[in-house]
Amino acid sequence: MTTQPHRFLALAFLALAAVRGPAAPAGLPHYQPRQQLTGDMRTVAESSADPLMLGWVEGFKKYHPHFTIIDKGTAPLACVPGVICGGYDLGFPAREIWAFEEDLFKKIRGYGSFVIQVGLGAQKTTGLTPTLAVYVNAGNPIERITLDQLDAIYSAERRRGLGQDIRTWGDLGVKGEWAGRPIKAYSHRLPNGIDYFVQKVVTKGADFKKTTVELPMRRANFGPDDLMAQAVAADANGIGLGCFGNIIPGMKAIAVADTDRGPYYTGTFEEVQGMKYPLYRPIYMVIDRAPGQPIDPRLEEFLRFVLSAEGQAIVTASNGWIALSPAVAKVELAKLH
Incomplete structure (x- = not known):
């Protein structure tokens, strides 16, 4: 069941979208219903993303007044299992599908999950799925780093292929008194979305080194x-990852590239929306769609609305989540056919 504050935020998103007009990136297709829906469907959304989900639900209702979407806000770990067991038609964990969730999906349903990217995580807004900044202490002279180097800092396996382990700041090219200082890498106790994302994107599925300090x-x-942020600000040798909106005095974010060939990005809004900054976070919806089978017409209509100019305008009005570019929305729409 949705809470009243979430319902209020959803209506506020809709009101902002209506006042500003379609504020999503230009070039997105406008939503045109292919049929008038009746009946209902059930959705489940991670609690911080539930106001956005309700914004879509309220917006969709304008086109399908005789159709009811019953939405529930819940803990992030409940979204995917809710779809697997058939209790919900659509889940919105507002993050990547974790490896153990995908394994569970395959074990129970006999095939993998069907996911659609519907937006991007926040650039600076705290409390939402975040674009990740690389934190170092403010006194550290380092200004940039690559995902290959982060892999060699956090994982002994170095699946990205860097030729050497990285243990000191000198291994990253820092000169002078900093060269011999040991790097102290921080992470969080699993399970959590940030470190699962780091393992997926940075270490390519490899576990973190045992020397990594768990917060x-x-x-x-x-x-x-x-x-x-507090740990890195207090530790001159510290490094960690977190939201840009949590940067505090005593620490800083540094530029990031995929490899040493560059280019390096600082994580501006434009770099995140263009999916150029390497640590951007896609946010996904998940449904149960057997291979070779058409999507349930109810779900197809709703997902087409979410990926439309009208649906992405609600993302933009949410004051945190980031709308898709037309090119990415086109790719996601093609998956529905």
């Missing part, structure tokens, strides 16, 4: 990104 996910009123 709790919460301490008092501080969340995981707060604790990561």
Whole structure:
């Protein structure tokens, strides 16, 4: 069941989208219903993303007044299992599907999940699925790093192919008194979305080194990104990953490239929306679609709306989540056929 504050935020997103007009990137297709839906369907969304989901639900209702979407906000770990067991038609974990969730999907359903990218994680807004910044101490002279180097810092396997282990700041090219200082890498206790993403994108599925310092996910009123920022600000040799919106005095974010061939990006809004910054976060919806079978018409209509100019305008109005570019939306729309 959705909460009243989430419903209020959803209506606010719709009102902003209506006042500003379609604020999504130009070139997105406008939504045109292919049929008038009746009946209902059930959706489940991660709690921080539920206001966005409800914005889509309310917007979709304008085109299908005789169709009801019953939505529930829940913990992020409940979204994918809710679809696997058939309790919900569509799940919105607002992040990547984790490896153990995909394994569970295949084990129970006999085939993999069907996912659609519907937006991007926040650039600076805290409390949402974040684009990740690489944190170092403010006194550290390093200005940039690659994913290959992060892989060699966090994982002994170095699946990205870098030829040597990285243990000191000198291994990253830092000169002078910093060259011999050991790197102290921080992560969070699993399971959590940030470190699963780092393992997927940076270490290519490899576990973190045993020397990596695990931080709790919460301490008092501080969340995981707060604790990561505090740890790096207090440790001259520290490195970690977290939201750009949690940067505090005593630490900084550095530029990132995929490999040493560059280019390096600092994580601006334009770089994130264009999916150029290497640590951008796609946000996905998941449904149960057997291979070779058409999508349920209810789900197809709803997903077409989400990927339209009208649906992406609601993303833009959410004040945090980032809308898809027309090129990416076109690719995702093609998956529905």
